[in-house]
Amino acid sequence: MTHYLMSVHGPVERTEFGNYGSREAMEQAFADTGAFNERLKEQGYWVFAGGLEPATTATVVDGTGDAPVMTDGPYLETKEVIGGFWVIDAPDLDVALKLAAEGSKACGGKVEVRPFEGLA
Numbered sequence: 001m002t003h004y005l006m007s008v009h010g011p012v013e014r015t016e017f018g019n020y021g022s023r024e025a026m027e028q029a030f031a032d033t034g035a036f037n038e039r040l041k042e043q044g045y046w047v048f049a050g051g052l053e054p055a056t057t058a059t060v061v062d063g064t065g066d067a068p069v070m071t072d073g074p075y076l077e078t079k080e081v082i083g084g085f086w087v088i089d090a091p092d093l094d095v096a097l098k099l100a101a102e103g104s105k106a107c108g109g110k111v112e113v114r115p116f117e118g119l120a
Contacts, residue, residue, distance in 0.1 A: 001089045003047060003116040004096040008109045010083040012055055012074075019083065019109065029108045036106035040088060045099060051084035083109065 010019040020026035040046040055074040062069045074081065086103060090096040096113050104111040 001091055002093075002096075003119060004088050004090055004093075005112075005114045005116065006086040006088060006096070006100045006103055007082045007112045007114075008084045008103070008107055009080045009112060010109045012079055012081050014054060025108070029106070032106040032108075033103075036103055037086075039102075040086065040099070045088040045090055045095075047087040047089050049084070049086040052082060055081040 015021075017023055017026040020029060037046070037049060040049075058072075058074045060071045060073070060075045062071070084107070088096065088099060090099065093113070093115065096115075100111040100113045
């Protein structure tokens with residue numbers, strides 16, 4: 001089994017309904033994502049998952065110099081950011097990609113899949 005990060009990408013700018021066009025669409029995506037999360041748990045793929053606050057809440061820490069430098073906001077100027085993620089444990093990439101397609105449909109966003117190099 002290999003651990004995979006499935007990250008959900010979405011626009012930086014959010015409306016009152018997040019990345020969704022209406023309250024109903026947002027609530028449906030939340031319900032579908034909750035059901036998907038339950039399936040991951042039942043099928044033994046679940047490690048953990050979470051949604052992220054807007055990128056504007058980020059702080060970048062650069063500790064490579066003599067003293068750490070902290071900067072408010074995201075590291076990069078971009079139109080899309082990671083809005084949430086799953087960490088799963090799957091037997092191979094094909095299974096991870098199938099699960100990512102299901103997760104993408106559930107949450108209504110694009111999902112990037114990357115294997116972990118190893119776990120600490």
